[in-house]
Amino acid sequence: MSECSVELRQATKTFTTKRGANLEDVLAVRGLSLSIEPGEFFTLLGPSGCGKTTTLRLIAGFETPTSGDVFIQGKLMNKVPPYQRPVNTVFQNYALFPHLTVLKNVAFGMAVKRVPRVEREKLAQQALELVQLGDMGDRKPSQLSGGQQQRVALARALVNKPGVLLLDEPLGALDLKLRKAMQIELKQLQMQVGITFIYVTHDQEEALTMSDRVAVMHKGVLQQCGTPHELYEKPVNQFVADFIGESNFIKAKVYRVSGNEALVSVGREYFSAVIGEPQPQAGQEITISVRPEKIVINAPDASAHQGGLGGLVEQVIYVGADTRYVINLESGSTIVARVQNTGNVEEFVKGDAVMVYWEAEDAHILWF
Amino acid sequence: MQQKASFSPLSIYFWCFVFILFLPIILLIIFSFNNSVQLVFPLKGFTLQWYQSLSENTEMLKAVRTSIILGFSSSLVATILGTMTAIAVVRYSFPGRSFFIAVSAMPLVIPYVILGVSLLIMFHQIGVHLSAMTAGIAHVVISLPYATLVIAARLVGFPQNLEEAAMDLGATYWGALLRVTIPICFPALMAAFLICFTISFDEFAIASFLVGTQPTLPVYLYSQLRFPTRLPLVVSLASLLMVASMVIVLLAEWLRRAGQTAPRKG
Numbered sequence: 234m235s236e237c238s239v240e241l242r243q244a245t246k247t248f249t250t251k252r253g254a255n256l257e258d259v260l261a262v263r264g265l266s267l268s269i270e271p272g273e274f275f276t277l278l279g280p281s282g283c284g285k286t287t288t289l290r291l292i293a294g295f296e297t298p299t300s301g302d303v304f305i306q307g308k309l310m311n312k313v314p315p316y317q318r319p320v321n322t323v324f325q326n327y328a329l330f331p332h333l334t335v336l337k338n339v340a341f342g343m344a345v346k347r348v349p350r351v352e353r354e355k356l357a358q359q360a361l362e363l364v365q366l367g368d369m370g371d372r373k374p375s376q377l378s379g380g381q382q383q384r385v386a387l388a389r390a391l392v393n394k395p396g397v398l399l400l401d402e403p404l405g406a407l408d409l410k411l412r413k414a415m416q417i418e419l420k421q422l423q424m425q426v427g428i429t430f431i432y433v434t435h436d437q438e439e440a441l442t443m444s445d446r447v448a449v450m451h452k453g454v455l456q457q458c459g460t461p462h463e464l465y466e467k468p469v470n471q472f473v474a475d476f477i478g479e480s481n482f483i484k485a486k487v488y489r490v491s492g493n494e495a496l497v498s499v500g501r502e503y504f505s506a507v508i509g510e511p512q513p514q515a516g517q518e519i520t521i522s523v524r525p526e527k528i529v530i531n532a533p534d535a536s537a538h539q540g541g542l543g544g545l546v547e548q549v550i551y552v553g554a555d556t557r558y559v560i561n562l563e564s565g566s567t568i569v570a571r572v573q574n575t576g577n578v579e580e581f582v583k584g585d586a587v588m589v590y591w592e593a594e595d596a597h598i599l600w601f
Numbered sequence: 602m603q604q605k606a607s608f609s610p611l612s613i614y615f616w617c618f619v620f621i622l623f624l625p626i627i628l629l630i631i632f633s634f635n636n637s638v639q640l641v642f643p644l645k646g647f648t649l650q651w652y653q654s655l656s657e658n659t660e661m662l663k664a665v666r667t668s669i670i671l672g673f674s675s676s677l678v679a680t681i682l683g684t685m686t687a688i689a690v691v692r693y694s695f696p697g698r699s700f701f702i703a704v705s706a707m708p709l710v711i712p713y714v715i716l717g718v719s720l721l722i723m724f725h726q727i728g729v730h731l732s733a734m735t736a737g738i739a740h741v742v743i744s745l746p747y748a749t750l751v752i753a754a755r756l757v758g759f760p761q762n763l764e765e766a767a768m769d770l771g772a773t774y775w776g777a778l779l780r781v782t783i784p785i786c787f788p789a790l791m792a793a794f795l796i797c798f799t800i801s802f803d804e805f806a807i808a809s810f811l812v813g814t815q816p817t818l819p820v821y822l823y824s825q826l827r828f829p830t831r832l833p834l835v836v837s838l839a840s841l842l843m844v845a846s847m848v849i850v851l852l853a854e855w856l857r858r859a860g861q862t863a864p865r866k867g
Contacts, residue, residue: 295765315768316776328766332784342770345780393770 236307238397238429239269239292244301246287261287263453264301269397269431269446274423276432278440279450280476285433286325288450289399292431294318306396316345321390322399326406327382329374335385336361336370342393360392361385363422380411387422397429404439416442437477441465449473469509471520471599480522481568482599487517494593497521500564502542505593513598520599527595528570530558530581531588541588544568546581556580560589626843633837638830651837661838664821668802671733671817675740676748676797682741683748683793684783690749691756706750708743716743717810724811731813739807744797751796751857755789756782788856795853799846818842 246262262284269275277285290296291303294315303310310318321342329338336357337344343353361367364384374382383403390398403419404412420443423430434440440447441461448458449472457469468474471482485497485506494505495513506521513519533543547567548559551574558570558581570589572578581587632640636648655661686705690698708716720739721731729735759782767777783790805819812820822838825831 293769295768314773315765316771316773320769322766322769324762324766326760326762328760328762330763330766330781330785332781341767341772341780345767345771345776389770 237268237304238271238273238306239267239431240304241265241267241288241291242302242304244288244291244298244303246284246291246296247299260453262291262298265450265453265455267448267455267458269429271429272427274420274430274432274443274445276434276440276444276447277450278434278437278447278476279456280435282452283450284453285435285450286401287453289322289401289431289433292397293320293322293399319396320399321393321395322401323383323386323390323403325401325403327374327386327403329382329385329389331374334371334373335366335377338374338385339370339389339392341389356392357388360388363391364388379406380415383407383415387419391422391426391428395428397431400430400432402434403432404434412439419443441477449476451476465524467507467509468522468597468599471522474522474597474599479525479569479571481525481528481566482520482522483562483564483566483568485519485521487513487515487519487598489515495598497598499542499562499566504596506596506598507594508598521596522599523568523591523596525557525569525571526555526573527591528568529590530560530570530572530579531590532579533586533588541590543586543588546583546585546587549581549583558587560587562589629836629843630840633833633840635833638833640832640836651833652841655834655837655841658834661818661821661834664816664818667733667812667815668818671737671740672798672801675737675801676744676794678737679741679744679748679797680752680790680794683745683797684752684786684790686745686749687753687756688778688782691753692761706746709746713743713804713806717807720807721810731811733812733815733817735813736808736811736817737801739811740797740801740804743804743807744800747796747800748793751793752786752789755786755857759785788859792853792857795849795856799849799853803842803846 244262244265245260248259248261249256250259251257265284265288277288279285287296291298292305292310294310294313294317297311305318305320329335330341333341336354339357339360340353343356348356358367358370361370364387366381366384366388369377369381369385374385377385383406386403400419404415407415416439419430432440432443441464444461446458446460447464449456449464451472457464457473459467464473464477468477468480471480474480474482483499485499487495488498488503489496490508490513493508495508496503497506497519531541542562542564544560544562546558547561550557550559553574555571555573558572559567560570561567568589631644633651634647634649635644636646636650637644689695690702690705695701716739720735720742724731724735763781763785764774764777767781768774772780803819804817805823808817809820809823816824818838822835825835
């Protein structure tokens, strides 16, 4: 298959809401273009209200785009109702039918398509076994736990062998431990059935754990789309750098640009940083981002590195596997450094004067 | 935290209220078993003769039959229309929605006598012959608001994404309604139907204007009041009606609650 599984071209959705006496247009999704490959685990990530669920509903057919186009498996879907699209959805609160047994819930899609009873019950039973609920078929959804209901919702969608499976924060209602287990299970299931998954979540860790590619959205606009590695290592703007994992943002000034790198200054110190898009000019005020775990802390007298920044330890937080140091830099910024507790690192206490360093490739110049 | 049952003035008031409310009904039932044509104390003795002669009164049985058919068909139509109205009001916003709600609730506040007279004039003007049918149409009008309210109350607490889930799984809008919404709301529909039925079954004012030559039970009952000797008959019939209506209303309330508490998860 060469064609995309799902493609959005400049998709825009505005909602008209009544505020007082006047009608107000709210842009939920703005000029969104995405292509999702067959068999991909694709995640729409962003804080609540960023338009990710609206995007999913555009693909499912519960919303029609105000402008732009939605293609599924190469066919224009703008005006096609949900029941004629080759997609199925796992809803946020599962949306299981309370009046039907678990087996009948799973067989619902086939019952609508008039698959003979014996056959659809056999297929539904197989789907239940796939999600390890083979012996729960004759219970009502209300008799199942949250995690089990979640699996039923998954089986109910998957049994129809959709071209694309849409998942709207399916793990949101589960507790942390169950959520972690289900993340791995979902990923395995996706590889097993080979269906394109489009997954909506606000949990960046969940997105990084499961996805082949992630699209980060903010205020209805696509910020960056790439592999988890790309997003984490090469965030294109401050929003992405901040939303995916943790970042320190340090104000700096460009001194000299040379190829892929730029020499920047913070106070009296100079060091190199990686350039993103677009190219900065010498003399410009910019922000650089550095991940906490990329920062190395040394005592001031250690002369191993060049070009470090001086500061004072403001706070030391021990979190088991690692220790977080909050450091006030001489330039005025506050940064967080994370040091793994491997046993052979130097420990600092509050008030210690330290020098912080990082590799040039770990400092990214950001625009916003 | 349970409050201790205290003998407060308010509870005395409450029990007096209940007693006065139910006293006539209790008296009615007591007199229906009294072996005398006059409805006065002291009681003369226990008898079932009034109930027995009721079952032999063919004219009255015909009125019962008319009332049941009328009640059944008008409630069925009112429930169907009420379901459609409730879906429109709860699920959709459209221009003139509040006006639409006000109009459909109007029969609640219009006196039945006035409604009866105006319908009588209207049917006369357009040349429709008066029959149980015309009374039935009027009963649909007066019971529609009740049906709408009961069903709308259920739809408000109904997660809309169930319909979306059904459509996502290949059901058309009507398919989703038939396979998901209606079955889940079924207790509320039954409750609405039973409430409409009691309204139609007990209604006198409108029916007296519109039934023509086919009296319903309340109309027939009223006509019998002219004959003093038949008064015990009327009393026993009224007792039966009373009990039947109460059973139906209690059943409706039980259904409504059962439907509201059970399938709220989702």
